[in-house]
Amino acid sequence: MAKFFDQLEPQHIEFIQEQKIFFTGTAAQDGRVNVSPKGMDALNILNPKQIAWLNMTGSGNETAAHLKLVNRITLMFCAFDGKPLILRVYGTARTIHKQDGEWQDYIETFGDNAGARNIFVVDVESVQTSCGFAVPLMDYKEDRQILADWANKKTEDELSDYWKQKNVNSIDGFPTGIFE
Template identity: 35%
Template sequence: MGKLFDSIDDSLQAWIEAQPMWFVATAPLGAEGHVNISPRGHDSFSVLDGRTVAWVDYTGSGIETIAHLRENGRVCLMFNSFGPRPRIVRLHGRGTVSLPGDAAFEEVVALHPEHPSTRAVITVEVTRISDSCGWGVPVMELTGERDLLRLQAEKKGPDGMSEYRVEKNTMSIDGLPGLSMLPA
């Protein structure tokens, strides 16, 4: 195995979209900065065309992905099968951040169920598409998605989510700017 692809065709798109969890890796430019890897899930990911993907980014306890993308744009997405047929797919590219009111934000958010924790949309222009064997990934069974993200956002309400974003999403752990106050 180990193949490079020219683009995300229908078959690869179907496989990517079937994965219930995927990972986002970014890093700041400075050597002293922290590399970040974040898991993602829920119905939030879209293949927009053969070289463009995007996801709805939910409010979290940090802002590393957005801060790194705003600084340098570099990103790698990794999808892997936990089912009986092993496979890993990596999408390398340059990511941008869109906020509520931006056309790209509205386009991608409309493709997915409404979520009270939505804070941004990340769009990636994919520059390299590859797969590898995944033989070292365990076989695991999906029992369901967690609803804690939605429940927390609903409990906080719009004003509470705005306050949380100001507290947790303004600056990265390395001191890079994240997001200024966002509407809920």
């Protein structure tokens, strides 16, 4: 049975820190709903009411665009090993870009950040847990290094050029704010 909480409880934080992957969900008022898998040790729990996650360079930048239009986000974590559990974090978020003054304060809290594009700071409004009985059991092998290897071969100017080509607007044409 699903249970709701006003913030992340200690057992939620412990569960989140054990996961190798999480999913983000956002949507604008129109267009596509975006659900993205995230990994690479890119999430920091700042306190029971706030989470920061590092968004790496990718072929799209939907989350940033959606949050500019409709400020709501869901993060989902699910156990692929051990005791079954699904944990959803509902809230709002702000996007921090490299040109923003806060960037340096947050970027230093993340490990490998090759290709870092945005940081999202999520304000937790509620947390929901549910059973996860239908989530398959899987064995974790290792993180993929393809994105980090690709980004490490790029200069800052090359990454910026890639963002200009692929990340200025969402797939629905909404601006992401990456160069504002």
